[in-house]
Amino acid sequence: MLQSFDDLLSQLRPIAPHSRVLDTSLEEGVESFAEAIRKIPEVTIDQLAELIRKHPNWVPFLALCAGLTLEQLKNALQIHFGTAGWYRLAQRQARELITFLDQEYGLTAAVVADRTRVWTLAHVLKERLLWSRQRGVRSTASGRSLEDIVEGVLRHLGFQYEMRTMFRGRTETAPCDFAIPAGGSQAQIVGAAKGFDSTGSKLSDAVREVERMAQVRRPTQYVYVIVDGVGWRRRQSDLKRLWALFERGEIDGLYTMSHLDDFKADIEAASRRLSIIS
Structure with missing residues (x-):
């Protein structure tokens, strides 16, 4: 169970799939x-470490070999x-940095593969197609990934549920990422799954959505939020705005993926209190 805001902050982990998008500034x-x-002569940790020690500005290029964008590199570091x-x-x-990238992202193997590959027009077009698709989806990929994880939890627990819907509170409606047993006026437990590996106004939008959920909820409805x-x-x-909602009791639970067991236990307990399950 999360004990403090610092505890919440320390539990955040990357969730988006690695992309291979080259930052134009590099x-x-x-x-x-x-x-x-x-x-x-041979791609080794020591050789790569010596290379970036002499040319520190080449670190992002190595990260690209391992499938990391500049932003993902910064977050990982x-x-x-x-x-x-x-x-x-x-x-x-330098050596610690290369060792980390090798252990976590297979850097040396990726560099070996990239430098020995004979590039054809097909390879170039595939890379450009991947790049063009990821520009459109990378801002939502991590959010949908977390939603899918939460849906897997609900499915495993055997709940009836509805994903990405609206629920009715006291007199108004609000969006939610999941509702048990269904959306609309049937919703008794609602929640948000907000996962982001990049930054931007979408995080503020996500907070406003949760604030809206807390505002319209009925006293008998439970609101749970999973972030990562x-x-x-x-x-x-x-x-901190989300943490404040939790501290004030305006939402009933706040979790990261590291605390999914707590999330499972809490929604099971709420479901029993609401007679959704026996």
């Missing part, structure tokens, strides 16, 4: 980086090293 220097990689400053890490902890994703780390003011 285009300069790609050719020099690629040539240096080609000349390495923030969690593991306590700083998103990849340039200074490359200067001071490292995007919340950069929007702590929004996350």
Whole structure:
């Protein structure tokens, strides 16, 4: 069970699938980086560490080999090293940085595969197609991923439920990501699943949605909120608004994916109190 806002903050983890989108601001220097990689006799942690120690600005290029965007790289480093400053890490902890990327994202194997691949027009078109699709979906991918995880929990527990619907509270309606046993006036337990690995106004929109749920709920309705994703780390003011709702008792539970067992226990207990299950 979450004990404090700092506890909540420390539990946030990445949830979005890795993408291979090249940040346009990093285009300069790609050719020099690629040539240096080609000349390495053998791709090892030590060789790559020496490379970024001499050229710290090449860290994002290595991250791209492992399937990380610049934002995902920063978020991963923030969690593991306590700083998103990849340039200074490359200067001071080059081997630790490369070891982390290798253990978590298979960096050395990815570099070996990329530098030995013979690129054809088909390869280029596939990469561009992937890039174009991910531009449109990456802002929602993590949110939908968390919704799918929550739906899996509800299905496993055997509840009747409705996903991505509206529910009726005292006199008004509000959106919710799940409702038990159904949406509309039948909703007795409602919830939100808000997962973001990137930042932006969508996090504020998510908070407003939860605030709306808390505002219109009937006294007999339960409201549960599951959040995760490292995007919340950069929007702590929004996350604090959710924590404040929980502290004031305006929502009945606040969880991350690390606390899904608590979520399961709480909705089961609420369902028994509401006679949804016996």
